[in-house]
Amino acid sequence: MIKKNPVNIIITGVGGQGNVLASRVLAGMLVSAGYFVTIGETFGMSQRGGSVMSHLRISRQSVLSPQIPGGRADIIIALEPVEALRVLTKYGNPQTVILANEREVYPIGVITGELNYPSSQIIKEKFDKYSAKNWFIDATSAAVKLGNPILSNIIMVGALSATKQLPIDRRAFQREIKKDMTADKQKINLAAFDAGVGMI
Amino acid sequence: MSNLLSPANKVVLYMGNEAIARGALEAGVNVACGYPGTPSSEVVESLSKVTTERNLYVEWSTNEKVALEVAAAASFASLRSLCVMKQNGVNVASDFLLHLTASGTRGGLVLVTCEDPGALSSVNEGESRYFARMLEIPLLEPATFQEAKDMTKWAFELSEKIHNVVMLRSVTRLSHASGNVICGRLPAKNSKAHFDYSGSMMDPLRGPVVSTPVVPKHTIQQKKLAETANLFEKILCNYYEGPKKPELLVITSSACYLYSREAIGMLGLQKRVGILKLGSTWPLPPQLLKKHLKAAGKVLIVEEVLSFLEENVKTLYAGCAKEIGVKAFYGKNDGTIPSVGELNPDIVAAALGKIFRIKYKPVADDYAHAMQEIEKIIPLRQQTFCAGCPHRASYWNINAALKLDGRAGIVCGDIGCYTLGALTPANGFNTVRTSHSMGSGTGIASGFAKLDAFGLKNPILSVCGDSTFYHAAIPALINARHNNANLTMIVLDNSGTAMTGFQPHPGLCSGASGETLPAIDIAEIARGIGAEVAICDPFDLEKTTAQLTTFMEKADTVKVLILRQICALSPEKKGKKKYLMKVNEELCRGEECGCNRLCTRIFRCPALVWDKVKKKAVVDEVICAGCGVCYSICPQKAITKTEAPPQ
Known part of the structure; x- marks a missing residue:
């Protein structure tokens, strides 16, 4: 069962990190569990190196606005740490929980030396102070170990299931990826899911 | 099997664009074409994957005008056709569209325009609703995923009823959003193309397809449009939610309906505000509008981009003002709703707040203040070319x-x-x-x-x-x-x-x-x-x-x-490195080098990072696409490349 109605989830990261797939898989599991799910996303030009967000809203009764109102996120899942902060400042509240990947993807302004990127210590400190609960995991390293950094998105989904914030589990994940992944892909994604579970 | 072919009554998670595609399939569409453009591309793309199963011809046409011509030919040959484009595409197709709406169509022809308020993935936030008014054709604007499917299906029937193009407008927040849809039945596949031109010029189904004689044909087109307005009085996608006598009537359509509903809830105004949700925005159904305008003293029109709906509602109101009394109108024209950019629940809540003098605060002041402080340490993330682009x-x-x-x-x-x-x-x-x-x-x-x-x-x-x-x-x-x-x-x-x-x-x-x-x-x-x-x-x-x-x-x-050179994100290239790149720290002279950090300051690849501690460039192997170009730009030859093992 979902803990409140609706549950508002934001999956964030940088274009190309697999945000869309993570939101689709998660939403698919929840639709199969009988919920109304609304996902709000943008793709195309907006993803070229920019910040990306998927807004997921899980409800017992109806579809909802594809944009979550400010301050109303219940769960933030971030494939990139500073993006977790960015989303927190706009959509966070003291009850928000955060699951974030530790691995930074530097904005171009940081690469050029014009902008500063906050240290992971400072980021963690903000999470501790301004969220109800947070998990900060190195999903990218685990994904590299599995052979492909892109798998960090599924590792995060696995980790999310282990946090018990949503009614999703390994079986539901397996059923969901069976729908349109080849056997090879299912295997590696399941391994990523399990790796994520192990990180919580 | 494609998700698009799910059996009837199954609940499926569809992207708005997939819902439109499914609606077209349920209408028995035979030809679908368009030119790719965000946020429209997935309609044609998802249909392209079910051509064999659904007796369907799908084409990416050279441009939107040609796409509409291809779709029109199918319609003239009594087949149902779908033509899809982004807002700019309607401008490209408009020359032909002007003539097509004058000649009329035969098999149902639905023109889908997916628009981009706020220009999230466009170089303008232009809109095509005015084309529907200018060209005198019906305009439908679904608000939910279910409606996107159902209204697309119905649009084909409407097109055949009035022998003309029906325009269906979506926006990024519907096209690229996803939600639950209950599938309908997919029809039998038995359509045959037949183009009859043997009848008189005035015969809409058997004569040559031309816009002449212009005035008599224009008269018929306007008569059909008036009939459409009557039809719109009673269709399911136009409805009212709220108290019998609301203090404020919100008139809205498209994704703005969901924003409005949410905003009313955020401010707890459910007992004071009603929503007239319109799925058809041109021509407006006059009796429905009159009835609801009469019941409220204040009217807020919630829409994105230009004040299309507001203008049309006010024109209609002017014709019955004497009968239904004085109303206060709020919307884009008086600045209650911003005149540019896309909307969201917060913006609509702010507009409602202005009218009702309610201050809405999502979080406590000290939390909000702390968030403002955090914002200052978050580096801006500008768009850039991908690694390997x-x-x-x-x-x-x-x-x-x-x-x-x-x-x-x-x-x-x-x-x-x-x-x-x-x-x-x-x-x-x-x-x-x-x-x-x-x-x-x-x-x-x-x-x-x-x-x-x-x-x-x-x-x-x-x-x-x-x-x-x-x-x-x-x-x-x-x-x-x-x-x-x-x-x-x-x-x-x-x-x-x-x-x-x-x-x-x-x-x-x-x-x-x-x-x-x-x-x-x-x-x-x-x-x-x-x-x-x-x-x-x-x-x-x-x-x-x-x-x-x-x-x-x-x-x-x-x-x-x-x-x-193939795009770095293309399926044949993505994830496959040609070279392994590394910075030789001994050769990189860092800030001492006369190049003035050419690699990170000018070349600006997301994978080539300036290490502030070491004061040297460093390759981020996770992001690097292995294109090898940075090897050629370093004057010190400090960036090395080696052939990557085959992957």
Whole structure:
């Protein structure tokens, strides 16, 4: 069962990190569990190196606005740490929980030396102070170990299931990826899911 | 099996665009075509995967005007057809559309326009609702995923009823959002094409399809539109939610309905505010509007981009004001709703707050204040070319050649990822000086190149993507050649319509559904027009820069330089590195080097990072695509490349 109605989830990261797939898989599991799910996303030009967000809203009764109102996120899942902060400042509240990947993807302004990127210590400190609960995991390293950094998105989904914030589990994940992944892909994604579970 | 073929009554998670596609399938569509453009592309793309199962022909047409012509032919032959484009595409198709709405159609023809309020993935936030009013055709605007499917299906029936095009408008927040949809039945596949032209000119189903005689046909079109307004009085997608006598009536449509509903809830105004949700926004159903306007003293119109709905509601109100009394109107015209950008629940809540004098606070002041403080330490994330993007190398070459040439060459831009070349130095080296519609870069360049007589002596260049070349740049190139406008056109050929998701174009040998088709070569077209043509790999910096410099020196002819390198995100390239890149820390002289951090400060690849502690450049192996270009830019040869093992 979902803990409140609706549950508002934001999956964030940088274009190309697999945000869309993570939101689709998660939403698919929840639709199969009988919920109304609304996902709000943008793709195309907006993803070229920019910040990306998927807004997921899980409800017992109806579809909802594809944009979550400010301050109303219940769960933030971030494939990139500073993006977790960015989303927190706009959509966070003291009850928000955060699951974030530790691995930074530097904005171009940081690469050029014009902008500063906050240290992971400072980021963690903000999470501790301004969220109800947070998990900060190195999903990218685990994904590299599995052979492909892109798998960090599924590792995060696995980790999310282990946090018990949503009614999703390994079986539901397996059923969901069976729908349109080849056997090879299912295997590696399941391994990523399990790796994520192990990180919580 | 594609999700799109799910059995009746199944609950499926569809993206808005998939819901539109499913609706078309449930209507028995036979021909679907369009030109890719965000946020519209997934409609045609998802249909292209079910052509065999659904007796369907799907085509990525050269441009939107041709797409509408192809769809019209199917309609004339009594088949149902769907034509899909983004808002800018309707402008491209509008010349034909004007004539098509005058001649009328036969088999149901639905024109889907997916628009982009706030220009999330566009260079403008133009809108096409006014076309529906100007061309006197019905306009439908679904608000939910279920409606997107159901209304698309119904739009075909309506089109056949009035013998004309029906326009269905979506927006990014519906097209690219996803939600639950209950599937309907997929019909039997038994349609046969038959084009009858034996009847009289006035026979809409059996005569030749022409707009003449104009006035009698125009009269019929208007009569049909009036009948449509009557029909709209009772359709399911137009409904009212709220108290019998609301203090405020919100009139809205599209995704704005969901924002409005949420905003009313956020402010706890459910007992004071009602929503008249319109799924059909042109022509407006007069009786329905009158009834609800009468019940409320205040009216707020919630819509995105221009004040289309507001104007039409007010016009209708003017006709019955005496009868229903004085109303206070709020909306875009009085500034209650912002006049630009997309809306969201917070913006609508703010508008309601103004009217009801309620201050809405999502979080406590101290939390909000803390968040404002955190914002200050978050670095801005600007858009940029991806790691391994051929455009970064192309602009590097263009800049090098401009510098070598030394005559302040002017580069005119076009539409694609490479439009980023128009932005500040952070993206694409600030190279492109004009950026407008598809193909316009070369047209503008053609004009600039004729201004030498008036003292504009700068060399003139244009950049243009491969798909854009076919879409609208060919007439401009012909114009340049015929008029001796001796520009240099640079075709950034990354082998597909990359920005929208690698849809094929006429330069490739496969079609929308993977069928083999003859490819039409850009170089051959350019040579046929009489241009001097060269083809380079932009990753080969030395050769490409030299070729471009040579071309710029040649003042007596039109030159076309094709820079051929596949997009780094293309399925054949993605995740496969050609080279393993590394910075040799001993050779990198860091801040001491005379290059002034050329690699990180100017080249600006997301994978080539300035390490502030070591004061050296470093390659981020997770992000690096292994294109090998940075090897060529380091004056110290500190960036090394080795062949990557086969993957």
